[in-house]
Amino acid sequence: MSSSEGSSTYAAAGVNIEKANEFVDAVKKIASQTPRTGVMGEIGGFGGLYSLKTGDYQNPVLVSSTDGVGTKLKIAFMMDKHDTVGIDLVAMCVNDVVVQGAKPLFFLDYLAMGSLDVNVGKQIVEGIAEGCRQAQCALIAGETAEMPGIYRENEYDLAGFAVGVVDNDRIIDGSEIRGGHKLVGFASSGLHSNGYSLVRKICFDTLNLKIDDYVPELGKTLGEELLTPTRIYTETLLRLLKDLPIHALAHITGGGIAENLLRVIPSACSLVLYKDSWEVPPVFKFLQDAGRVDDAEMLQTFNNGLGMVAVVPAKAAQEVVDRLAAMNEKAWIVGEVVQRRKSDKERFRWASA
Structure with missing residues (x-):
């Protein structure tokens, strides 16, 4: 082994192991505040352990999903506010798990930075933990990668992975859907985490807005609107x-x-959506008008005020809406399923309610 005098080090190359260890200690404390039923051990090992209580299920099936936050992260960078994108990360994964009837069990995250900023990292993980609390699942493990040269200064990327469980005979697969079923739409909190490349083009290139500009049509600053967390x-x-x-x-x-x-x-089957049957948050009209975005483009890019849609028998539709109202959830009957006609060129159309 040669002398250490004048030798290269990992820290000099941009990777600080001491800061990484400090960050892991902080993550352990944050993760301990998420639901822990089934969790074995603590963060810091090579993998997260979770005891699956199969006795609670006749024929348990695991459901998994992975996703990221996308270019919404650019808004967090611009605002230097990092405590909500973790909620978005969890939401994008657990909402995909629950649509198949599964209860989310645990969540893992991947955080990559050019240079680890412990304070920013803690804010991110605190958001992830809040998302896990809302989803009633445990944050059991993750990975933090420090990769100088890959990411710009003060920027990072996030990915998440969720696992849930459902009994085989309780999987929601759409097999019982027939013509006449109704569509019940659940209110979104706004843009959620989709379409942000178009959003940024309209707001910053077309309108030349700044992130902290107050927008009268929205009743808040642009950054406050764009960083609103995804509903779980x-x-x-x-x-x-x-x-x-x-x-x-x-x-x-x-x-x-x-x-x-x-x-x-x-x-x-085909779909019919009822015109003007739900409340569309102001941000969508603002973007459509400012960017001269046509209706078809809006419909295939954004949630337009509906973050989740349930397909239910017609006789149950109003009860679902009423039950949601009792849980302080805004919901509307927004359309129906119809038998597909041979003459239909598209499987979707608009109609009056």
Whole structure:
């Protein structure tokens, strides 16, 4: 072994192991505040351990999903506010898990930075932990990568991974859907985490707005609107699924309302959406008018005010809406499923309610 005098070090190359260890200690404390039933051990090992209590299920099936936050992270960088994007990260994964009837069990995150900033990292993980609390699942493990040269200064990327469980005979697969089923839409909190490349083009290139500009049409600053966290629907949906006939669920993400709904209904069926049947948050009209975005583009890019849509028998639709109202959730009957006609060129159309 040669002398250490004048030798290269990992820290000099941009990776600080001491800061990484400090960050892991902080993450352990934050993760301990998320639901821990089933969790074995603590963060810091090579993998997260979770005891699956199969006795609670007749034929348990694991459901998993992975996702990121996308270019919404650019808004966090601009605002230097990092405590909500973790909620978005969890939401994008657990909402995909619960649509199949599964209860989220645990969550893992991947955080990559050019240079680890412990304070920023803690804010991010605190957001992830808050998302896990809302989803009633445990943050059991993760990975923090410090990669100088890959990411710009003060920027990072996030990815997440969620696992849930559902009894085989309780999986929601859309197989019971028939013509006449109704669509019940759940209110979104705004843009959620989709369409931000177009959002940024309209706001910053077309309108030349600054992130802290107050926008009268929105009643808040641009940054406050754009950084609003994605809604997590886990608790609400699991309560509905206990005793109401939910035959399909669609998480409205990239691709918009029609495309995501078409993923969960039989190929022999088409969709009809009722015009003006739900409240559209002001941010969507603001973006559409400012960017001169046509209706079709809006529909396939954004959630347009509906973050989740349930497909239910017609006789149960109003009860679902009423039950949601009792849980302080805004919801509307926004459309229906119809038998597909041979003459239909598209599987989706608008109609009056």
